[in-house]
Amino acid sequence: MIRKNADLLQYITEKLLKESEDTIIAQSFSSGKKIVDQKKRVFSVYIIKSGITKCYLTEDNGVDFIQEFFGEGEIFGELEAINGEVSFCCIEAINAVEVYKIEASYFNQLLEKDITFNKHILKALSKKLTYTAVRHAYNQSHTLEDNLLRLIHQFPTLIDEISKQDIANYLGITPRSLNRVLSTIKP
Amino acid sequence: MIRKNADLLQYITEKLLKESEDTIIAQSFSSGKKIVDQKKRVFSVYIIKSGITKCYLTEDNGVDFIQEFFGEGEIFGELEAINGEVSFCCIEAINAVEVYKIEASYFNQLLEKDITFNKHILKALSKKLTYTAVRHAYNQSHTLEDNLLRLIHQFPTLIDEISKQDIANYLGITPRSLNRVLSTIKP
């Protein structure tokens, strides 16, 4: 649901910020702002300091699909820095978001020079891969009701913090279906 | 659909095999054999030399969901080597499969010592992440008919090489639905 990466954030703030004061810069985005746009070049890698973003793709038929919600310590832009391709998704602030921003070229330098950083990134990538695989397997193999109950269990304040449309786009369903199932499990 | 990684396979065969003759060993599996089992420890990393495997998870309700089919050069077991956790999926040979097998500990040594290898793995991980994200977004946002047509377009001999049950498990549907849609698009 809302993914976090405490280890990575800690490493950035406690170690890297001190030795790279001029290359790692803080930046803020207000709710609704796009930080990374689909099919555009990405010149930086971002690590979330605070706030929540959604990571989504807009399909050719106009439907939005939300991959994940990113919270503290989650990284994005790293795939594009590593393989040099354009972004395949949008990253948009859901509330007030603060990030650390690293130039893609410096990020790649760090990967080569700093073994610990390299390991953090390898772990971050394998974490992402694991949780996306597990979530999609679950979602495809269970009923909508199961998926919703699991989501609410993992993140009880979900419905207060995230719009119905976004929850529906995360589950790959319509808001109508979401409401229907919500009304059967709530009362 | 069937994922491949020519660059990685080339690097293994042309460079690594020569300098690590005793640590990278070839191994064969016949059709139907499980190479990696779900929720078990994994002690090696594998790169496919030839053949096709399926990568799938069995959910608590007994449903199998196929993440991907792996072909030449595709790597597996690397997530478990990197983060030290048990496997979250099964890898099973679909036909006769030959792999290169690397001890997890040696794999981690290589990551530290061999920058080129490290880059190959970073790229392999980001490729995997990109294609799983893109595939799931597409599948969730399009009709079953669209998904099938796309699949057949990407891989025309699909229906001959892979069982209906596996195709259904890959799409997250039942074989009944698959047949229904096949009969509407074929004739």
Add this chain to the structure above:
DNA sequence: TATCACTTCGGACAAATGTCCTTTTTTGGT
């Protein structure tokens, strides 16, 4: 050839989900 196990194929019906609306509620700005 007979038989068993396995896969495939579809019919008939049930259940889930989408589509298209209109109405109600909430939100944000002046």
Add this chain to the structure above:
DNA sequence: ACCAAAAAAGGACATTTGTCCGAAGTGATA
């Protein structure tokens, strides 16, 4: 406090997908 715009809610119906079968095809083997 008021209004316009957006978000949420849910009715009615159409469509899609699942469930539960039994029938038909296939391949291996005695």
